[in-house]
Amino acid sequence: MSSIGLSHMLYRDRAMPDRMTSVGRLEDVVSTAEDFDRVVLQSLPLLLDRAAGYTKRFLRETGQWSDDVAHEKFVLRWGAEYLEQFLVSGRSEVPCRPLFLLDSMVARQHSRPEPFCYHRDLLTPLGRFLDGLVGRAVVSRDALIALYHHCYGLGPGQVITALRLNGSESPRIYKNFQRWRESGWKRTLDDIGFTDADLQGLTEQQQRHRFNGEAERLLRFAQTHYRKSEPDHYPCLPRHQWEDMFLQGYGVEYRIWHLALCLDCLQLAWDLGLDGASAKEKPRVTLQLQP
Structure with missing residues (x-):
């Protein structure tokens, strides 16, 4: 999915339903690609926050974090990058629990020798x-x-x-x-x-x-x-x-x-x-x- 499509959906879904309800749905098993799309697209802002949050924690733990605008935007970019990868590849991973699948994908990326080498x-x-x-x-x-x-x-x-x-x-x-x-x-x-x-x-x-x-x-x-x-x-x-x-x-x-x-x-x-x-x-x- 392109960044344009992701941006559009994030904007469309800014009025997010109750956070705990969304997390609960994401922790449930989805059995089909259609169910995956439905559950994930209803929770895009939450998933973006989660991916960006993991990236911020990784930077803190590795001594690469500073409290400034540049680093805040950096984690937002990479959260969006990870979320796009998740949207593309997640459909082929069903049955799965979407929340845990995203967690494992981000963790796998951060374990690479150069986790932020995007090209x-x-x-x-x-x-x-x-x-x-x-x-x-x-x-x-x-x-x-x-x-x-x-x-x-x-x-x-x-x-x-x-x-x-x-x-x-x-x-x-x-x-x-x-x-x-x-x-x-x-x-x-x-x-x-x-x-x-x-x-x-x-x-x-x-x-x-x-x-x-x-x-x-x-x-x-x-x-x-x-x-x-x-x-x-x-x-x-x-x-x-x-x-x-x-x-x-x-x-x-x-x-x-x-x-x-x-x-x-x-x-x-x-x-x-x-x-x-x-x-x-x-x-x-x-x-x-x-x-």
Whole structure:
């Protein structure tokens, strides 16, 4: 199941029935795939809380936890990741007790040597660079805005036009770019352990024919993963809903956050022709290695 589908169901089922009743149903044996779907889909928020809670406990016990927004969003992303795996694979495990099946699946993931390695290619220099940028964007607005530059080569004026931001938002975009160049960029490279030699190596790789194609492939993995930090609030939207949002002028933070983290939606919104954006080529991944 896609993260979009999961997000939709989580939003739809936010009014959760009595928690103890839900836990009781999840502890009962389900005998068919249809029963599994019915019981699980009625309890998605509870299951997400449980998976995220186990992940938080794992990080605490292994000395990797800090009480900050970045770590809270990290456990939410991985809770959603585990829940998606559970929804896909659980149907083939019946008869089972869904609650205990989720527990065992999360425990099995945490017992792996690299439990949070969600794509092996993201351990390469290019993957580490992209993962570091996108991961930082989840907790820093400066880094979020900088994604438009690093991933698509857009400047502040182009970002303002493409997102159709109003006068009060425009100066903030310029300040985001400025702060990123002055300090955010260097701090992010230090945080991910990316050295000048690593950056030089990527610069040399950039001359290869398929460099941006590989960057796009890895960027999509990273974007999909980090969007799970806000599963209830920022799902992908169909064309007509993006158009309505732009024309009516609402959802400014939604636009800024989601479109930086979703190439498909950025291209869809760009193609709406707002403020003349469609007169230019749609954004594509042209990785920028300097701020």
